[in-house]
Amino acid sequence: MAKDMTQGKPYKLILAFSVPMLVGNVFQQLYSVVDTIVVGRYVSSNALAAIGTAMPVMFLCLALFGGLGVGMSIVLSQYYGAREYDNMQKAISTSIYFIAFLTLVLTVIGLLITRPLLHLMQVPPEIMEDATTYLYIIFGGTVCMVVYNGYLAVLRGIGDSVTPMIFLIIATLLNVVLDLWFVLQFGWDVAGVAIATVIAQGFSGMCCFLYVKYKVPQLAISPENRVFDRNILRIMLRMGIPSALQQTFISISQMAVQGLVNSYGPVVMAGYTSATKIDHFAMQPSMSIGSALGIFVGQNVGAGRMKRVQEGFKSTFFMEWAIGLAMSVLAFVFAPQLIGLFNRGPDSAAIIAVGSQYLRVVGMFYAVLGTMYVFQNLFRGAGDTFMTLVVSVCNFSVRVIGAYALASVDSIGQEAIWWAIPLGWAVADVVAFVAYKSGRWRRFAVTQTPSEPLPEVEV
Numbered sequence: 001m002a003k004d005m006t007q008g009k010p011y012k013l014i015l016a017f018s019v020p021m022l023v024g025n026v027f028q029q030l031y032s033v034v035d036t037i038v039v040g041r042y043v044s045s046n047a048l049a050a051i052g053t054a055m056p057v058m059f060l061c062l063a064l065f066g067g068l069g070v071g072m073s074i075v076l077s078q079y080y081g082a083r084e085y086d087n088m089q090k091a092i093s094t095s096i097y098f099i100a101f102l103t104l105v106l107t108v109i110g111l112l113i114t115r116p117l118l119h120l121m122q123v124p125p126e127i128m129e130d131a132t133t134y135l136y137i138i139f140g141g142t143v144c145m146v147v148y149n150g151y152l153a154v155l156r157g158i159g160d161s162v163t164p165m166i167f168l169i170i171a172t173l174l175n176v177v178l179d180l181w182f183v184l185q186f187g188w189d190v191a192g193v194a195i196a197t198v199i200a201q202g203f204s205g206m207c208c209f210l211y212v213k214y215k216v217p218q219l220a221i222s223p224e225n226r227v228f229d230r231n232i233l234r235i236m237l238r239m240g241i242p243s244a245l246q247q248t249f250i251s252i253s254q255m256a257v258q259g260l261v262n263s264y265g266p267v268v269m270a271g272y273t274s275a276t277k278i279d280h281f282a283m284q285p286s287m288s289i290g291s292a293l294g295i296f297v298g299q300n301v302g303a304g305r306m307k308r309v310q311e312g313f314k315s316t317f318f319m320e321w322a323i324g325l326a327m328s329v330l331a332f333v334f335a336p337q338l339i340g341l342f343n344r345g346p347d348s349a350a351i352i353a354v355g356s357q358y359l360r361v362v363g364m365f366y367a368v369l370g371t372m373y374v375f376q377n378l379f380r381g382a383g384d385t386f387m388t389l390v391v392s393v394c395n396f397s398v399r400v401i402g403a404y405a406l407a408s409v410d411s412i413g414q415e416a417i418w419w420a421i422p423l424g425w426a427v428a429d430v431v432a433f434v435a436y437k438s439g440r441w442r443r444f445a446v447t448q449t450p451s452e453p454l455p456e457v458e459v
Helices: 010-042 045-081 085-120 125-140 142-157 162-185 189-215 230-262 266-302 306-333 335-340 348-363 366-382 385-407 415-438
Strands: none
Touching: 010 045, 010 162, 010 189, 010 266, 010 306, 045 085, 045 125, 045 142, 045 189, 045 230, 045 266, 045 366, 045 385, 085 125, 085 142, 085 230, 125 142, 125 189, 125 266, 142 162, 142 189, 142 266, 162 189, 230 266, 230 385, 230 415, 266 306, 266 335, 266 348, 266 366, 306 335, 306 348, 306 366, 335 348, 348 415, 366 385, 366 415, 385 415
C-alpha cells in the first residue's frame, strides 16, 4: 500500500498518512505502558522504578539503529519520489548487510555496559537487580527489535503507514497477553515483561519480512540489485549519523535527568516514570503529524516539487498547534486519574501527586513541542539531518542544565525537572526558525531531479 505523496492536496495526504501512523505509534507506546501497569500494579513500586530507570540505557544503545533507520527512510522516500526503483532496492540490500553487522556489535556492547551505566545513574541498590535483569533480556533480543523497526522504516519510506500500523497492533496485543501470562501465571516479574517484549517484536518482525517479500514488488530485491553499495551506504550514513548522534545525545541527556530524579528517591522515580508514560502518549499525535510531513517532504524533494513542500509545511504547522492545545487541556484536567492507572498501594497517593505535578507543568506546552516537530521533520525529509541534530542538542542541553541549575534552589527542588523541559522546547524552536530562514536545508536532495525555487513561508 505504497502512497505517492507528490500528487493531491498536501494537508489531506499528510493527515491521511499520519492517522495510521498515530494508531501504530499509540500501540507501540502500549508496549512500555503495559509493562509499567503490570509491574506497578502486580509486582511493586520498586520494580516500576527499575523499568523507568532502565529505559534511557536501552534507548542509548539503540540510538545507532534509530539513526540508520532515519537515513534509510529519507533515502528510500527520495528515490521513490524520483521513481528510481533500482537504487531503492540497492539501498534496502545495503542496509540489510550493514545492519546485520551492527546488530552483533550492539548486542555485545549492550550486555557489557549495562551495570556500569546503571551505577553511573545512581540507581538505588533495591532497584539495581531488577533494572539489570530487564536490560540483559532486552539486549539479548536486539535482533528482534532491529528487524521489526527496520521493516517499519522501509514501509513508511515508500508512503505506506497502514501496514506498519497493522503489525504494530499485532505486536502490542501479543505483548499484552504475554505480559499478563508471564507475570500473573508464572511470576516472572520484571523478567517476564522483558521477555514478552522481545517475543512480540520478533514475531511482528517476521510478519513484516514475509509481507515485504511477497506483497510489495517495489521492495522485492532483484538478483542484480542484491549488492552492498558503498556509495548508497555513504549517503545513508551522511543522513543517518546526525540522527544517531541526535538520539544518542537525547539518551545521554535522559540518563542525566534520570540521575537527578533518582536522587529524590523511589516515590519521585515512580511518579516520574508514570508521568512520562502519559507524556509520551500525549505527544504521539504531534509526532505522527510531524513524521508524516517528513515523508511528504522527502518524496516531493525527490520529485523536485518544492512548492508542495511549502504547502505541506504550512498545513502541518497549523495542525500541530490545534492538536497541541487540545492535548494540553486533557493533560491538565485528567492528570491525577491518568497517573492513578499505574499505581496501587501504600505509596500511591504520593506517587500520583508527583506525577500529576509533572504532567500539568509539561502538558501546558505541547503546542511548543509540536512547533519543534514541524521544523525538525522538514529538515529531516529534505535530508538536512545535521540541523535536526543541532535543534535536539539545543533542546536537551537547556533541559539538563536548566534542571540541575534550578534544582539547586531549595524552594524549587524536583519541580525544576518539569519546568526545564518546556524551556528546552522553546529554545529549540528559536534555533530551528533561524535555521529555516537561512535556507541551507534546501541543498540536501539525494536525487538530481531539477527543483522549483522555494518561496519563503511566513510563520
